[in-house]
Amino acid sequence: MGDIWRKNMKIGILSMQKVDNYGSVLQAYSLKKMIETLGHQVEFIDIKRGEDENLNAQCKKLSSYSADKDKSWVACQMLRVINKLSNIEAERIYDKFRLNELHIKRNTNNSIYDVCTIGSDEVFNCLQSSKWGFDSQLFGNVKNAKRVITYAACCGSTKEEDLSEELRQAIITAMSNLDAISVRDENTEKFVRTLIGRESVYNLDPVAVGDFSAEIQSSNVNGKLPKRYCIVYSYQERISDKETISAIRNYCKKYNLVPIAPFGRQKWIKAQKMLAPFELLKAFMNAECIITDTFHGTIFGAKFGKKMAVIIKDSNRNKLEDLIDRLGIEEHVVTDIDELENILSVELDRDRIDKVLENARKNTFQYLEENL
Structure with a gap:
């Protein structure tokens, strides 16, 4: 030690x-x-x-x-060309x-x-x-x-x-x-x-x-985002089944929101503007709601968001269930996409989540101080 x-x-x-x-x-x-x-x-x-x-x-x-195992050879080649072109800005x-x-x-x-x-x-x-x-x-x-x-x-x-x-x-x-x-x-x-x-x-x-307050404060997203938007945060083309797409579109239409995909490209979403990492956190803070099926998307949403729906499937259950339990956000989990609107009607309990994260931060510093 x-x-x-x-x-x-x-x-x-x-x-x-x-x-x-x-x-x-x-x-x-x-x-x-x-x-x-x-x-x-x-x-x-x-x-x-x-x-x-x-x-x-x-x-x-x-x-x-x-993921390529589930796609035909032609589909894989087309997707790789699209990915290469869209990844140029991301790499920069x-x-x-x-x-x-x-x-x-x-x-x-x-x-x-x-x-x-x-x-x-x-x-x-x-x-x-x-x-x-x-x-x-x-x-x-x-x-x-x-x-x-x-x-x-x-x-x-x-x-x-x-x-x-x-x-x-x-x-x-x-x-x-x-x-x-x-x-x-x-x-x-x-x-x-x-x-x-x-x-x-x-x-x-x-x-x-971590504490990102100063970084978020100094980030400017003016002109980069719609006035009212819903973040769809997933890996490239992973939200692709018709039922999920329809549920998200219907929700956004009902509440006058623009769906945006700042991370993985979803071909059914037009607004795909890449943001710098700290700008992304500010975008989460300003979003009307967040829909995600990723580990870090769940953390971004819980830490900075107002409302969130975490889509759980067999493919991501191993990653997400433990995190959701530790954050205490079980009420924001979607296992049936028909429940999306109900889940997004529940606001994140900011005070409770912040207390969980503050205790976790203390544990982090204790571990680092004792073991570095």
């Missing part, structure tokens, strides 16, 4: 900061800001390609789900944020750190098709850090029982380097406990416990 009075240490954050996703860059920013508040210097460590190509191949082979916005706010200017993988903090985000989710395959760094094998801890780590869709024996042993070996373990959900706590027999600390995602 670290000395809580130590200051000015060099801390490396190993996370998903290079992923073009609002949640990924904002959680990285928030964790960086909180650690700096404790008097330390922070840099980011890049995820690197796994050195064992056999393990890399196993991760890809055992990957639990690919994320790159600018990484440069100006995360201060990522060079490869820091060879620097020596007093402590490496792995997380947050799905750093333990190795059974997915990714460009890095199996990077043992993400599980604790960080050779350029004196101590290694995690913060709000998540295994995502990866399950211990789905691992090959080789992957299992590689993870166990890497995790033996962890000096302290913090996870964000019950599934990940079970994943860690089953593999190495150690207990974990629960912490909420850095976006949930």
